[in-house]
Amino acid sequence: MLRKGKLQLLCMILILIPVYNFSLFRAQAEPAQQDNVTPFLQDLFEDRTRLLMDQDKRHIEKHYLPKDKHSNYAYLHEINRAEYIQEWAKQRKIKLLNAESSIRIARAQVLGDTAKVSLVQSLKLSYEYIDSYPGQHDFGIGTRHGITLRKKDKRWYVEREWYSDPFEENPKKIEKTDSFFTPHKDPVTPERVVHKYNRARAVDYANKYAGTTWGAGNRQRYNQKYLDYNSKGGDCTNFASQVIGDAKEGGGLPMKSGWHYLYGRGGSQAWVQTDAFKHFLIRSGYGKIIGQGSFSDIIQSVNKRQQDLDQPQLQPGDLIAYVLKGDVDHFSVVVGFDQSGYPLVNSHTADRYRVPFDLGWDKTTKYLLIHIQD
Structure with a gap:
């Protein structure tokens, strides 16, 4: 599943x-x-x-x-x-x-x-x-x-x-809140500097292959190098793995520890399954949870980290996991922020392009902000 x-x-x-x-x-x-x-x-x-x-x-x-x-x-x-x-x-x-x-x-x-x-x-x-x-x-x-x-x-x-x-x-x-995100003083764009994780290229990949939605590149089609898992339960995790791991166009994180894709055959469990992918990110050190909880909790976490620049910030190229009843149900990729500092995401199933991250969810949803280590 x-x-x-x-x-x-x-x-x-x-x-x-x-x-x-x-x-x-x-x-x-x-x-x-x-x-x-x-x-x-x-x-x-x-x-x-x-x-x-x-x-x-x-x-x-x-x-x-x-x-x-x-x-x-x-x-x-x-x-x-x-x-x-x-x-x-x-x-x-x-x-x-x-x-x-x-x-x-x-x-x-x-x-x-x-x-x-x-x-x-x-x-x-x-x-x-x-x-x-x-x-x-x-x-x-x-x-x-x-x-x-x-x-x-x-x-x-x-x-x-x-x-x-x-x-x-x-x-x-829908969760109601009196607080809101703090606008970023400067536009938040990933630096085009080659680290272990090529953050800027990951965002470019997420925008190019966002799928059937308005705004997506590649003539609104997925990357044909990879299988489409929509008929097998959803393509969101497969897409997130591509974004951070594709060696030619994506973030370029090396495949390892059971997280891999065999071209022509498909992805491993950690590549395509939500909970397995989340566990891999944390255990491998590729990702770090920097915020979790309700919509209101996420607002507080993002705003607090903006005030402490010594802590990892939520950035384009990071991931958001959506948790229902204790299980991860969905993954999206952070690709930017709007005028108010609202995180915007791309994903598959359904295909999204620069969508406010909580649109399509309600107060029963919990969120995990996963910062990908550069």
Whole structure:
């Protein structure tokens, strides 16, 4: 098992179910664009994006069948995620300014009144702080979707959908805090000096291979040298290992002590599994925990270390582990800070580019700040 929790199940469903269903429809399938599937999907995702900004349910009601249990569940899911991100913004004293969406259809096949679609969405969101720190910050989210559509009265509706949604949290469980990060006096950028760990190159790697999200390089695709573990429970740890360990483009930390990748075959347990990776980082001396606890605890830890420059600081190229019920569930890579000093991260599953590190999590999540030793 690579990652624990609901994302593992979602990713398995996302990958396996569309493949199975497509095989059933292949024999008599028609190209999707011949039956208005593509225009429907474009409208669907544009309307969902508008929903994120203003929570007006009327944007998406027309795309679902309220009397169908599965379709209504998919509809309520979208309502919940819009409530989550708006509540998160409210608690962080942030105003969402704009949202832009694009989709890339990987497979779409139609048989009669049913269509099976696999696609990826690239979402760009922009925000600013309400009371201070003038300036706009942009970040990206990328998600993979498996969708079943049903035609009724000569138009398409969403019947079922599966995807690993980073906003699938209870908006009432977002941790509230009166404190906030201290802005950095100078821009925090990794020095382009070659140490054991090439921090600047690690950040470049994280940005280049962030995946399906807006802002990512490499035509929004993963590094093809490595297997994609999304279908096996999640690719977040595999990606973090690549960032710090890729010898040609990444941080260049030497593989050792069970942490390695065999090209063409895959990664070791410590390379791809969350808890094993965390244990390796600490035991090997590659990483050191410099902060842990709730969102409020992380604020205090980061701010305190800024006042004591003799202690290791959280820097671009460091890692954040996300802990649920005592187990590490996710890894992300710190790639920078916004105007207020908020740590921004990249990750896989779901793909993120310069996202505020706690977006997509709630007060049940604990965090580990892991500083990679230069």
